[in-house]
Amino acid sequence: MAENMIELRNVEKHFGGVQALRGVTMNVPAGKVTAIIGDNGAGKSTLIKCLSGIHEPTSGELLVDGAPVKIASPRDSRALGIETVYQDLAVIDTLTVVENLYLSRELRIGVWPFQLLNRKKMKRGSAEMLKRIGNTTLSLTQEIGGMSGGQRQAVAICRAVAWGAKVVIFDEPTAALGVKESAEVHTLIASLRDQGITVILISHNFEEVMGLADLIWVMRQGRALTSRTASETSGQELVALLTGAEAAQ
Ligand SMILES: Nc1ncnc2c1ncn2[C@@H]1O[C@H](COP(=O)(O)OP(=O)(O)OP(=O)(O)O)[C@@H](O)[C@H]1O
Ligand SMILES: [Mg+2]
Incomplete structure (x- = not known):
């Protein structure tokens, strides 16, 4: 198994004149929980949809388990062992x-x-x-x-x-859940990781991110700005990175 289950290299996605992704380069380590955080409109969901086959990138490269792939449909995504869990659908x-x-x-x-x-x-x-x-x-x-x-x-x-998913992607899995239900979902996500499954977690909840993620990617304005391992960062630093406050530059 490759060290990175998923790699994105300079991935762009344009919707007409809107540049949702402006060259995203990102790694998702195998068997770990990788969180993606970012303000509204940063491009998180668009990125996920490029992996789940709902959108095709305008340009750039995707690698799954070390091999270059083309994901043109949800069927392609599933065939590569990628499953996406949406809150409602x-x-x-x-x-x-x-x-x-x-x-x-x-x-x-x-x-x-x-x-x-x-x-x-x-x-x-x-x-x-x-x-x-x-x-x-x-x-x-x-x-x-x-x-x-x-x-x-x-x-x-x-x-x-x-x-048989190798990768499970969650886009805001607990956004509509209560405290107890969220805790149950957190336990499930941790148990997936313990079984060796690679997890991608999009979340606006810093506690959730700090509690679950091994690696945290910060997205801003269509770019993957920087990453931190959970052990080397704090909620405070993440907020600063997210908003682009001076202290984090
Ligand atoms: N199908 C689409 N057509 C046109 N523009 C789109 C489409 N999907 C997303 N966008 C635009 O791309 C940008 C990124 O949107 P995206 O949904 O990926 O953000 P996000 O990081 O998931 O935000 P949120 O935290 O609000 O869910 C936004 O400017 C959005 O308006
Ligand atoms: Mg979104």
């Missing part, structure tokens, strides 16, 4: 936990066109998936719509890792 309300976990990967029995869903096997598989992320409390047949934000997030994370 992650799960479908009207489906159960099992149905969400096996969404577009349903197991069937029989030979087409005489096929049935193999519900028993999917239920067993779902229980195993949840156990693997340390969650044994979710009801498998409950519809997602009636669940709390933290529970929904757990299902989304579970689905991301169950299918």
Whole structure:
């Protein structure tokens, strides 16, 4: 495995006249949690969307596990082992936990066109998936719509890792969650790292970043300004870097 699971070299993304990314060069070390912080409009989500195949960079290079790649669609991204967990879009309300976990990967029995869903096997598989992320409390047949934000997030994370993700990207995973639910998501993120999965975490919450991240990248105005390891920085320094205060220059 390469030292850096992901590398971006001089990545630019233009939307018409808007330069969302102005040459981002960034490394994401394998098996660690890398946080990306930055003010509104700094380009964080655009960067993530270039990795998850929603946008294609206008120019620049992407490397995954040391090899140059082209990510032209979410399918390409997933094939490279990259899964993205969004706060709201992650799960479908009207489906159960099992149905969400096996969404577009349903197991069937029989030979087409005489096929049935193999519900028993999917239920067993779902229980195993949840156990693997340390969650044994979710009801498998409950519809997602009636669940709390933290529970929904757990299902989304579970689905991301169950299918062999090497990289899991979180864009503001706890922005809409309460204290207890946020703590559960933090535990899950830490457990992903402990399993050797590379995590990218976008967050506006400094406590969350300082508590979880190994490496912190600061973005400003479409550029990756600088990085710090969590142990060599402080919340105060990060605020200064973020806002461009003199002291941090
Ligand atoms: N699809 C798009 N079309 C045009 N401009 C866009 C598009 N997506 C993003 N932008 C612009 O690119 C810039 C970066 O936006 P982006 O969403 O990446 O910022 P962000 O760092 O995620 O901000 P926030 O913290 O508010 O989520 C902004 O100026 C934004 O208006
Ligand atoms: Mg954003």
